[in-house]
Amino acid sequence: MAVKEDDPVTGKQTTGHDWNGIKELDTPVPRVVIFFLIVTALFSTVYWILMPAWPLGVTYTRGLLGIDQQTSVENALIRGAIQREDWEREIATLPYDEIEARPELMQIVKESGNTLFGDNCAACHGLDGSGRVGYPDLTSGRWLWGGDPETVEETLRVGINSSHPEGRFAQMPAFGDGMLDRTEIAAVVSYIRSNAEGIDDLGELDAQGVEDGYELYAMNCAACHGEDARGNRELGAPDLLDAHWLYGSDRTDLFQTISNGRAGHMPQWEDRLSLVQRRILALYVGSLSPAERLEALDVE
Amino acid sequence: MIAQLTRNERHNALIILGVVGLAGAALGLAGRNDLLGYHGLLIVLFSAMVALPVIRALDAPEPTLDREDEYYDDPIRVGVILTMIWAVFGMFVGVWVAALLAWPELTFTDQAWASFGRLRPAHTTGVIFGFGGNALIATSFHVLQRTSRARLAGQVTPWFVLIGYNLFCLLAVTGYFLGITQSKEYAEPEWYADLWLVIVWVTYFVLYLRTLARRKEPHIYVANWYFLAFIVVVAILHIVNGLAVPISWGSAKSYTIYSGVQDAMTQWWYGHNAVAFFLTAGFLGMLYYYLPKRAERPIFSYRLSIISFWGITFMYMWAGSHHLHYTALPHWVQTLGMTFSVMLLVPSWASAGNALLTLNGAWHKVRDDATLRFMMIAAVFYGITTFEGSFLAIRAVNSLSHYTDWTIGHVHAGALGWVAMITFGSIYTFVPSLWGRERMYSNTLVEVHFWCALIGTLIYVFAMWNSGIIQGLMWRTYNDSGTLTYSFLESLVAMHPYYIARTLGGLLFFIGAVVGTYNIYMTIRGTTAPRAAAGDVPVGRPLAPGE
Numbered sequence: 001m002a003v004k005e006d007d008p009v010t011g012k013q014t015t016g017h018d019w020n021g022i023k024e025l026d027t028p029v030p031r032v033v034i035f036f037l038i039v040t041a042l043f044s045t046v047y048w049i050l051m052p053a054w055p056l057g058v059t060y061t062r063g064l065l066g067i068d069q070q071t072s073v074e075n076a077l078i079r080g081a082i083q084r085e086d087w088e089r090e091i092a093t094l095p096y097d098e099i100e101a102r103p104e105l106m107q108i109v110k111e112s113g114n115t116l117f118g119d120n121c122a123a124c125h126g127l128d129g130s131g132r133v134g135y136p137d138l139t140s141g142r143w144l145w146g147g148d149p150e151t152v153e154e155t156l157r158v159g160i161n162s163s164h165p166e167g168r169f170a171q172m173p174a175f176g177d178g179m180l181d182r183t184e185i186a187a188v189v190s191y192i193r194s195n196a197e198g199i200d201d202l203g204e205l206d207a208q209g210v211e212d213g214y215e216l217y218a219m220n221c222a223a224c225h226g227e228d229a230r231g232n233r234e235l236g237a238p239d240l241l242d243a244h245w246l247y248g249s250d251r252t253d254l255f256q257t258i259s260n261g262r263a264g265h266m267p268q269w270e271d272r273l274s275l276v277q278r279r280i281l282a283l284y285v286g287s288l289s290p291a292e293r294l295e296a297l298d299v300e
Numbered sequence: 301m302i303a304q305l306t307r308n309e310r311h312n313a314l315i316i317l318g319v320v321g322l323a324g325a326a327l328g329l330a331g332r333n334d335l336l337g338y339h340g341l342l343i344v345l346f347s348a349m350v351a352l353p354v355i356r357a358l359d360a361p362e363p364t365l366d367r368e369d370e371y372y373d374d375p376i377r378v379g380v381i382l383t384m385i386w387a388v389f390g391m392f393v394g395v396w397v398a399a400l401l402a403w404p405e406l407t408f409t410d411q412a413w414a415s416f417g418r419l420r421p422a423h424t425t426g427v428i429f430g431f432g433g434n435a436l437i438a439t440s441f442h443v444l445q446r447t448s449r450a451r452l453a454g455q456v457t458p459w460f461v462l463i464g465y466n467l468f469c470l471l472a473v474t475g476y477f478l479g480i481t482q483s484k485e486y487a488e489p490e491w492y493a494d495l496w497l498v499i500v501w502v503t504y505f506v507l508y509l510r511t512l513a514r515r516k517e518p519h520i521y522v523a524n525w526y527f528l529a530f531i532v533v534v535a536i537l538h539i540v541n542g543l544a545v546p547i548s549w550g551s552a553k554s555y556t557i558y559s560g561v562q563d564a565m566t567q568w569w570y571g572h573n574a575v576a577f578f579l580t581a582g583f584l585g586m587l588y589y590y591l592p593k594r595a596e597r598p599i600f601s602y603r604l605s606i607i608s609f610w611g612i613t614f615m616y617m618w619a620g621s622h623h624l625h626y627t628a629l630p631h632w633v634q635t636l637g638m639t640f641s642v643m644l645l646v647p648s649w650a651s652a653g654n655a656l657l658t659l660n661g662a663w664h665k666v667r668d669d670a671t672l673r674f675m676m677i678a679a680v681f682y683g684i685t686t687f688e689g690s691f692l693a694i695r696a697v698n699s700l701s702h703y704t705d706w707t708i709g710h711v712h713a714g715a716l717g718w719v720a721m722i723t724f725g726s727i728y729t730f731v732p733s734l735w736g737r738e739r740m741y742s743n744t745l746v747e748v749h750f751w752c753a754l755i756g757t758l759i760y761v762f763a764m765w766n767s768g769i770i771q772g773l774m775w776r777t778y779n780d781s782g783t784l785t786y787s788f789l790e791s792l793v794a795m796h797p798y799y800i801a802r803t804l805g806g807l808l809f810f811i812g813a814v815v816g817t818y819n820i821y822m823t824i825r826g827t828t829a830p831r832a833a834a835g836d837v838p839v840g841r842p843l844a845p846g847e
Contacts, residue, residue, distance in 0.1 A: 009661030028603060044640070
């Protein structure tokens with residue numbers, strides 16, 4: 001067979017083959033294809049001469065530029081360290097109040113604190129730092145262990161109920177475990193709810209047993225939460241009269257808390273964050289308020 | 301279908317099914333205290349289900365001797381149906397995982413099987429191996445016979461390849477839901493499924509060669525080179541990357557023989573060449589047959605198809621290391637991966653150009669015919685994706701794009717725009733003649749499918765391009781003080797709108813596939829007029845002198 005035909009559309013000849021009706025034109029390879037094959041091959045050849053490229057048994061061609069990704073990374077890390085060197089030294093060594101008095105340092109605290117917080121803290125405390133059930137609101141200005149930078153830095157360093165040998169330890173015992181019966185727990189709940197600020201859903205039940213509750217409170221709770229129920233930062237015991245509740249403030253939540261106990265967990269960060277990073281976070285967290293946080297995030 | 305087999309062949313089929321069933325039973329017994337037990341049982345049930353129709357038709361009349369004068373289309377018809385079933389399944393899971401990324405709270409059960417990590421490989425395997433693989437087997441059988449003017453060299457063998465391959469896909473996907481995985485991307489199935497695929501694939505290869513050897517045409521058409529490259533190289537990749545040692549004969553778990561950076565390099569040599577030879581070479585085989593067939597135009601340049609073929613085949617093999625830029629992989633290997641990726645652009649664009657220039661003289665058909673338009677758009681997306689691939693392989697570009705959604709956008713420009721579109725175009729081209737119909741049940745539905753697919757793809761890739769570039773920039777933006785500007789969580793928040801857009805784009809593409817499946821189903825049911833005469837040249841016409 002192999003009869004070459006002329007294609008009327010292109011005016012070119014076919015190769016003369018025919019596969020179930022499919023034919024091929026005998027068009028030469030367009031010049032542009034050859035051109036770009038040569039260009040890319042030349043580019044590659046030049047690149048091979050300049051860069052590490054071809055294996056030679058146990059070694060390889062190093063390239064005329066002497067570039068190697070290992071040294072490039074090492075150099076970039078050194079350049080970065082030099083760029084941060086001055087302010088890192090100042091943040092690591094200056095007292096907190098001096099840092100706070102230096103706007104250029106506080107600008108760095110704000111920028112890098114935002115990223116450090118997002119990468120390390122936000123998973124539990126939320127991107128805006130407002131926390132959720134079981135994870136404290138860092139924007140409220142209320143603190144379990146204290147909100148000054150030194151204390152926050154220490155909390156970051158050793159964690160709470162963590163694996164750190166110097167870790168902070170705090171536990172709400174399970175009073176339902178043989179210490180108080182259900183009526184007594186209910187009475188304590190009534191006492192707390194009827195005295196706390198910001199509880200506006202008081203019902204009939206809250207009026208029952210308030211006086212018994214006071215006595216029970218004094219015997220069982222005051223040792224940690226204080227006679228005045230204002231909490232104790234030495235022990236990480238929360239203030240029971242303010243409007244902030246880590247595990248909720250309705251009767252069921254409080255009953256659960258007293259009956260079953262609570263023990264939150266904050267990891268220790270000493271092995272993960274450097275001193276500079278912990279100090280930045282301490283300043284950053286201390287300065288958190290919802291407005292500032294939202295501004296930093298650039299979201300409405 | 302069984303009536304096409306002689307009684308002897310039916311017996312042989314039963315023997316093969318019996319052996320497979322026994323092997324399944326042995327696996328099930330050895331692995332009765334392991335997840336492997338479920339797969340043993342699955343193999344037994346699968347063999348029994350396939351054996352059932354064979355046993356039923358065991359004593360049916362035998363075929364007449366002139367079956368050798370006809371093309372063997374039964375396995376192709378079943379292959380097309382399986383292709384569409386896998387398409388609907390794989391794309392549905394794709395929409396599901398896309399929705400999970402946008403709204404993680406959609407996880408409706410805390411069962412492990414419904415977790416993202418198990419659904420995601422079910423999506424990739426469902427679409428690549430289920431949809432793509434079945435489409436390749438079906439079209440390769442179709443193209444091979446027509447361009448060789450020879451019937452497939454075997455009566456049971458094509459069934460063994462098709463059904464055996466689907467058993468592999470089934471073991472793979474059910475394995476993910478059970479928690480069985482080798483944890484190698486696109487090579488997740490465990491050792492026993494891998495071994496089974498080796499048997500199936502080598503059979504496929506031998507069948508292809510034997511049929512080519514029977515050809516009545518003096519030359520091997522270029523589509524067959526691509527299909528053959530696809531079969532040969534996938535066999536090599538699969539065997540080398542799959543080398544592993546099971547922890548016992550009774551366990552689904554195995555460990556790869558490679559470790560560290562050698563493992564990573566082998567995996568991405570495999571991974572990139574799976575893209576090259578499974579998702580590119582095989583589908584170029586489709587393109588080279590169905591596009592000129594539908595356009596009724598000669599291929600623009602025979603010579604161009606030759607240099608493209610050898611360019612692609614030679615250069616792709618080196619490119620895998622561009623997946624490992626800036627890693628523990630030695631710098632020189634990265635250089636080679638990058639430079640060969642850049643050179644690879646030329647034969648890739650030559651192929652895309654050859655396809656588009658073939659349409660010269662048929663552009664009015666592209667305008668009017670959605671089937672041909674599917675294939676034209678596929679060639680365009682092939683060009684876009686290969687350009688993007690070479691671009692992303694450049695180390696400096698990769699330092700921005702790597703690990704971001706840009707990669708996902710790139711992959712889907714290829715998978716949706718190129719692979720799926722060329723497949724749908726090819727299927728719409730040959731389904732009517734395969735079932736003896738004049739045309740598809742509804743040309744309007746082909747048109748609907750086309751626009752769903754195109755708009756869905758565009759939404760998808762634009763969303764991922766945006767998302768990926770934003771992500772990459774956020775990850776590398778520094779403050780003047782030398783610290784990172786954004787936390788990872790902030791980059792996630794920035795991704796959210798694009799993840800929603802991606803889900804919508806994917807949903808549109810999925811709806812298109814469902815419409816296509818319905819259209820094919822109605823065509824098979826035969827509501828359009830039967831075709832007067834088959835349009836193919838007959839099998840085995842003797843060669844004229846001088847051929």
